[in-house]
């Protein structure tokens with residue numbers, strides 16, 4: 001997990017081109033970006049939205065930065081969800097192994113669904129908890145911005161409103 005520095009920077013990528021390499025059923029997409037390092041400073045509390053510019057095309061983008069305390073709160077919420085998912089899965093395993101539950105019965109179905117739903121919830125929430133840094137790249141316009149991506153986040157993502 002990354003520590004929450006008061007000052008740091010994100011990498012904004014401007015999409016230069018996308019190429020496809022295709023052999024019969026195999027296809028690989030390659031995106032090329034021109035990158036800009038955008039520094040930020042966390043507010044003392046709450047969140048702030050700063051205007052930034054792409055170093056490649058000069059277009060305006062927005063950067064929402066949460067304070068360290070606020071980010072810690074968001075992380076805690078994610079962790080709580082992850083642990084609840086884990087507890088749900090564990091409870092389903094224990095209950096399912098102690099009691100005979102035919103799948104035709106509603107209780108059997110409910111336990112199976114709890115087991116199947118608990119794991120992905122744990123995985124996704126746990127991963128988001130681990131990767132949350134309280135910084136989001138947003139587009140300045142209405143719709144999703146097709147050209148600008150944040151490249152150093154949990155997963156590369158496009159700037160959206």
Ligand SMILES: [Zn+2]
Pocket residue numbers: 014054055056057058059147148
């Ligand atoms: Zn740009």
